[in-house]
Amino acid sequence: MKKLLKIIRSRFLISALVILLEFIQLLIVFTLLYEYSTIIFILGHIFYIGVFLYIINKYESPEFKLPWIIIIMLFSVVGAFVFMLLTSNNQNKRTILRFKNNKESLKPYLEQDETIKKLEDENRDAYLQANYVKKSTGLPCYKNTKISYYKIGEDFHKELLNSLKEAKDFIFMEYFIIEEGKMWNSIYEILKEKVKNGVKVYVIYDDFGCMTTLDEKYYKKLSAEGICCNPTNKFAPVLSRIHNNRDHRKITVIDGTVGFTGGINLADEYINSKVKHGHWKDTAIKLEGEAVKSLAALFLEMWNTQSKIQLEPDQFMKIEYKEIGPVGVVAPYGDGPEDFYKDDVAKYVYLNMINSAKKYIYITTPYLICDYEILNTLCVSAKKGVDVRIIVPHIPDKKTVFWMTQSNYETLVKNGVKIYEYTPGFIHAKQFICDDIFATCGTVNLDYRSLAHHFECGIWMYKTECIESMKKDFMDTINISKEIKDAKNRLASWKKLIVEVMKVFFPLF
Secondary structure, X not given: OHHHHHHHXXXXXXXXXXXXXXXXXXXXXXXXXXXXXXXXXXXXXXXXXXXXXXXHHOOOOHHHHHHHHHHHHHXXXXXXXXXXXXXXXXXXXXXXXXXXXXXXXXXXXXXXXXXXXXXXXXXXXXXXXXXXXXXXXXXXXXXXXEEEEEOOHHHHHHHHHHHHHOOOOEEEEEEOOEOOOHHHHHHHHHHHHHHHOOOEEEEEEEOOOXXXXXXXXXXXXXXXXXXXXXXXXXXXXXXXXXHHOOEOOEEEEEOOOEEEEEOOOEOHHHHOOOOOOOEEEOOEEEEEEOOHHHHHHHHHHHHHHHOOOOOOOHHHHOXXXXXXXXXXEEEEEEEOOOOOOOOOHHHHHHHHHHHHOOOEEEEEOOOEEOOHHHHHHHHHHHHHOOEEEEEEEOOOOOHHHHHXXXXXXXXHHHOOOEEEEEOOEEEOOOEEEEOOOEEEEEOOOEEHHHHHHOEEEEEEEEOOOHHHHHHHHHHXXXXXXEEOOOOOOOOOHHHHHHHHHHHHHHHHO
């Protein structure tokens, strides 16, 4: 009963109901005007045809066009009206402009050295990937950076606490989910202590992501302790596509010289202190050196776009770095909604890696719900003779989403892709490993949300020491996972029907 009352009183449910009522009200008003006014009837049909042609001719993936075409064909003028209502970016123009201005202000701190040029002679695939990241994001690739790999949340948590204790100047933390408990509370205690010692601490969390984990005014509690806090995309119960553009990044930057990213949020299931979906496996990486500068830049872009308190880049980007030595090449990258990033950066980092694979490509992802282009590229690589292996969860966090993942098994398996389910529980890691020389680890899932709608980040690596550790962990994980050899009839007929409908409309959400 208490759980039910908590759900009924929750901010999420109340907000959802307000938005639904708003939507119904607008549709009723529009429908009445449309039916009882000849002029509006004629203008409505002109509007409907115009929107239909706009969608058909828009430079966008067919997967994103198809749902809207179906909606407009079924509901004509009302469908076109819904499209304009939910895709218009007029209310977001100020935010987009601020983001672009902030990105421009960081350019002087992100100049590229000779690293990319030297790659051209050494490895053409590495050069092309690094060049793509630089041109699409403005973020350089670096040589002077050491990377450490953490194969489980518990190891990451321990190292994060140790690194936070060493902070002397500033700390940036940007996370999709923060939840009070063993993990966050241990971090929070260190942050409070650091503030008392004069360290500047800035925290970003996604307001939508934390809607069920934190109080609506939680940021005020942090502010009272001297921790500057900014909940991004502050949720308001109004119809807007902004709610679909969540800050899914996981970034920590300490003094501009140490950085962390990966799949791990700051909640107890990520360190198996709370059992949610069996054993929770997640991964993270630690950067030490110049590449941390790009993680700081991603944080500053988001902070200065969303917050009234503006941070001067000079305070955080002018860092002297020690020479670390030949430890490979590192290229951090950011990604986000189309209004902020013109390229689907993470998608093409992944596609470039799959296409460049000569021996193998190993992938871990919690969701396998990607577009035709990625699925087809995986199948083609397997047909060429590349060893393509993918690990997904065995115990899902969302059942219907898991059905969609399972619905792709048959196509992949029959084309030679090997699929494994992590039998101990839920795997939340997002990483690719290729031919012992390439890897990427970050926040980007193989689903439409990550690849199209959310703000994300990742680290692309070439010949870094941690790639060997990542590969070993992958093979160890396969040994305790179950290979899906017979992928036919994985779903009951009624589940297949639900999946087929969801596949049409899922790209919108």
